[in-house]
Amino acid sequence: MAEKNESLETKDFAGMVAMSIVFLVLVAVCFWREFSTEWGGYQREFPQLLGHYGKAEDARDFRPGIQQIWIPKIGVTDRCISCHLGYEWSSVLPATIAEPLKPHPMNDWLAKHEFARFGCTPCHGGDGAATTIAGAHQGGTGWDDPMLSRALAAQNGLTMKEMIQMRCNFCHRHDVATPGMEEINLAKQLFKKKKCLVCHIVEGRGGATGPELTYEGDRNPELLNFAHVKGAHTFFNWNVEHLTLASVVSPDTQMPDFNLQPQESRALTLLLLSWRRLTYPPEYIPDPQVAAAAMQPSPTPTATATPTATPVAH
Amino acid sequence: MGDQIKALWRKTSWAWSPASERESSEAIVKNFWLHWFPAKVARASMDWNYSFWLGTASASLLLILTITGVMLMFFYVPSTERAYGSIKDLEYAVSFGRLLRNQHRWAAEGMVAVVYIHMARVFFTGAYRGTRAINWVVGVVLFLATLFLSFTGYLLPWDQLAFWAITVGTSIAKQAPLVGPTIQFLLLGGNEIGQQTLLRFYVLHVFFLPVLVWVLFAYHMWRVRKDGGLAVIERVRNERVMAPKATPKTKSYSLFGLTPGTSVQVMSSTGLEESDQVFSSPNMSRRIALVFLVVFNLTLLAAIIFNAPLEGLANPSVTPNPAKAPWYFVWLQELVASTTVRMGDFTVSGALLGGILLPGFLLAVLTMWPWLDRSPRSAEGRWLAPERKRQNATFAVATLAIIILIMVGVYLRGPYWRLYWPGQPRPETPRLY
Numbered sequence: 250m251a252e253k254n255e256s257l258e259t260k261d262f263a264g265m266v267a268m269s270i271v272f273l274v275l276v277a278v279c280f281w282r283e284f285s286t287e288w289g290g291y292q293r294e295f296p297q298l299l300g301h302y303g304k305a306e307d308a309r310d311f312r313p314g315i316q317q318i319w320i321p322k323i324g325v326t327d328r329c330i331s332c333h334l335g336y337e338w339s340s341v342l343p344a345t346i347a348e349p350l351k352p353h354p355m356n357d358w359l360a361k362h363e364f365a366r367f368g369c370t371p372c373h374g375g376d377g378a379a380t381t382i383a384g385a386h387q388g389g390t391g392w393d394d395p396m397l398s399r400a401l402a403a404q405n406g407l408t409m410k411e412m413i414q415m416r417c418n419f420c421h422r423h424d425v426a427t428p429g430m431e432e433i434n435l436a437k438q439l440f441k442k443k444k445c446l447v448c449h450i451v452e453g454r455g456g457a458t459g460p461e462l463t464y465e466g467d468r469n470p471e472l473l474n475f476a477h478v479k480g481a482h483t484f485f486n487w488n489v490e491h492l493t494l495a496s497v498v499s500p501d502t503q504m505p506d507f508n509l510q511p512q513e514s515r516a517l518t519l520l521l522l523s524w525r526r527l528t529y530p531p532e533y534i535p536d537p538q539v540a541a542a543a544m545q546p547s548p549t550p551t552a553t554a555t556p557t558a559t560p561v562a563h
Numbered sequence: 564m565g566d567q568i569k570a571l572w573r574k575t576s577w578a579w580s581p582a583s584e585r586e587s588s589e590a591i592v593k594n595f596w597l598h599w600f601p602a603k604v605a606r607a608s609m610d611w612n613y614s615f616w617l618g619t620a621s622a623s624l625l626l627i628l629t630i631t632g633v634m635l636m637f638f639y640v641p642s643t644e645r646a647y648g649s650i651k652d653l654e655y656a657v658s659f660g661r662l663l664r665n666q667h668r669w670a671a672e673g674m675v676a677v678v679y680i681h682m683a684r685v686f687f688t689g690a691y692r693g694t695r696a697i698n699w700v701v702g703v704v705l706f707l708a709t710l711f712l713s714f715t716g717y718l719l720p721w722d723q724l725a726f727w728a729i730t731v732g733t734s735i736a737k738q739a740p741l742v743g744p745t746i747q748f749l750l751l752g753g754n755e756i757g758q759q760t761l762l763r764f765y766v767l768h769v770f771f772l773p774v775l776v777w778v779l780f781a782y783h784m785w786r787v788r789k790d791g792g793l794a795v796i797e798r799v800r801n802e803r804v805m806a807p808k809a810t811p812k813t814k815s816y817s818l819f820g821l822t823p824g825t826s827v828q829v830m831s832s833t834g835l836e837e838s839d840q841v842f843s844s845p846n847m848s849r850r851i852a853l854v855f856l857v858v859f860n861l862t863l864l865a866a867i868i869f870n871a872p873l874e875g876l877a878n879p880s881v882t883p884n885p886a887k888a889p890w891y892f893v894w895l896q897e898l899v900a901s902t903t904v905r906m907g908d909f910t911v912s913g914a915l916l917g918g919i920l921l922p923g924f925l926l927a928v929l930t931m932w933p934w935l936d937r938s939p940r941s942a943e944g945r946w947l948a949p950e951r952k953r954q955n956a957t958f959a960v961a962t963l964a965i966i967i968l969i970m971v972g973v974y975l976r977g978p979y980w981r982l983y984w985p986g987q988p989r990p991e992t993p994r995l996y
Binding site: 278317 | 606648651652654655656658659662845846850852853856857873874875880884991993994995
């Protein structure tokens with residue numbers, strides 16, 4: 250009996266030892282993974298960079314860790330700045346620094362769209378909560394709102410600046426025209442010129458021949474017919490081709506062929522895709538009059554004399 | 564040298580060592596943690612090849628799930644607005660948050676599988692006869708509770724996968740005769756999935772079902788002891804009765820005609836000999852610790868290698884194509900789809916047959932099986948006893964059929980629930996840009 254018992258004890262004891270070693274190894278792996286983050290490397294690099302450009306004090310004050318811009322009222326938790334650390338240092342760091350430490354270019358619209366009020370993703374898209382390169386830029390499986398990168402814009406025949414205008418129009422939807430949003434401005438002109446409202450309802454106005462377009466950007470792309478689409482099977486491209494030659498993409502449609510230029514159909518697509526169910530608070534929505542006034546050609550004295558053109562401080 | 568170290572270890576870590584078997588037994592019975600076990604257990608029930616320790620593995624998974632689950636509760640917010648964001652925070656901003664969620668996820672899916680395999684083991688060893696029949700029924704309820712625990716947890720991330728899997732699952736429940744729509748209404752807390760559904764599933768998931776499972780688990784364990792331990796003991800006892808031990812020949816008993824043999828057989832109340840038993844501590848307690856460690860390591864390894872799925876935020880207006888139920892219910896979905904008959908524009912839904920009647924029948928038969936089993940008691944506690952050949956084959960075929968249906972549903976079903984062979988290109992679902 251003692252002999253058998255002994256073997257039971259020895260075997261199980263050996264198993265315990267082996268499994269304990271495996272456990273310790275696994276725990277070590279967990280810790281190693283937890284502390285070898287993608288952002289960790291950039292955060293070690295960044296203070297050195299600041300020091301190099303004469304900001305030794307700021308470099309000393311730099312505290313490593315996940316950084317985020319948190320704006321609850323527009324649902325923004327943007328951890329992009331955990332890697333893109335130079336974003337607000339354009340006055341110190343040169344624009345030649347490689348991503349992700351490169352400062353955000355000091356565009357003229359940036360003065361009105363402060364980082365603290367807007368964060369990153371409202372303009373750029375992507376998954377602001379993510380702290381990995383792939384997760385933030387592409388999102389995970391089924392993440393349908395990727396970051397509007399240069400590559401993605403190029404795939405759709407646009408520049409990044411043009412593509413982002415779609416997101417500008419989330420708030421600037423009711424502007425007649427907005428400075429800096431050439432594509433959307435062109436689309437809004439075309440929308441009037443081609444008399445889209447004769448057949449389509451947008452925000453309660455228009456004819457009921459075609460489908461309502463108020464929330465066109467939220468349509469499920471799977472419900473569209475891609476059988477006659479020549480290019481990429483994307484919601485964007487379906488709209489581009491449909492606007493160019495509706496009779497080809499949707500043979501049963503009553504929509505006339507407008508024979509738009511590629512640039513025009515892309516601009517209109519950007520406009521359509523910008524029409525989404527979004528709930529930005531009223532203080533984020535610009536006064537349409539102000540934007541229109543800013544678009545008036547400045548040399549004409551009559552434009553500046555009209556009372557509506559008086560800039561309203563927001 | 565080894566003996567010296569052992570002696571030193573005993574000297575430094577133990578103030579007392581039992582002087583007799585009786586003292587050893589009392590040391591177990593009088594200890595709060597160890598009194599759950601009997602003082603001694605049958606050596607046969609310690610065998611790896613009999614039980615594969617699947618029940619202990621299930622209990623280990625339950626413990627892991629409870630601990631990781633309580634930790635997740637510190638971060639998770641059961642609101643349709645915050646739930647998805649809190650999972651993102653766990654994945655990206657909470658220390659070890661992703662690991663925690665991964666381990667919870669894989670332990671949960673593992674528990675569904677291990678509990679089922681445990682049940683299969685009990686079936687194949689015919690270990691549900693006599694008084695053990697009650698524990699079989701308790702086990703079936705525990706299995707259902709495990710499934711429902713996993714199912715309620717599936718919704719909580721509030722992503723597309725969760726939202727549509729629960730849509731599929733609760734739509735099947737709706738097809739039950741008479742009570743179907745009421746069951747669906749009760750589960751959803753309304754007519755469609757929303758905040759009420761999330762809250763109901765959350766309360767079920769973190770309170771009612773875990774409490775139910777822990778209470779039933781305690782009862783399950785108590786019954787194992789009261790039923791006399793694992794059924795393998797019956798086999799040992801049968802062997803002992805059939806093979807009387809050799810005793811020194813004495814004349815007097817047979818002379819007086821007291822007993823047919825040459826000696827009196829003295830049997831213990833359990834029918835087991837001293838040599839058939841070992842002290843439960845340290846033998847069983849150490850074994851349980853070992854099984855727990857193995858299970859913990861496996862779930863941790865899975866958590867390190869594989870990420871728990873998380874798709875885009877739940878969107879009621881965009882249905883993923885195809886929308887699939889969780890894998891352990893996908894065989895039901897597959898049954899529903901394949902029993903749905905289309906004649907022109909007229910469709911006969913298979914949800915009643917495939918989703919309710921057939922699984923309901925299977926469940927009823929499974930629950931009643933101890934009373935349907937007519938095999939001889941000698942088959943008890945033996946793996947794949949020839950006396951139970953047909954029963955075992957039936958169970959194996961049913962299990963295999965379910966596994967095949969799950970495989971087809973998970974791997975071969977593509978857009979519009981069409982079949983696609985591995986490697987066969989599937990139609991690309993359109994992207995946004």
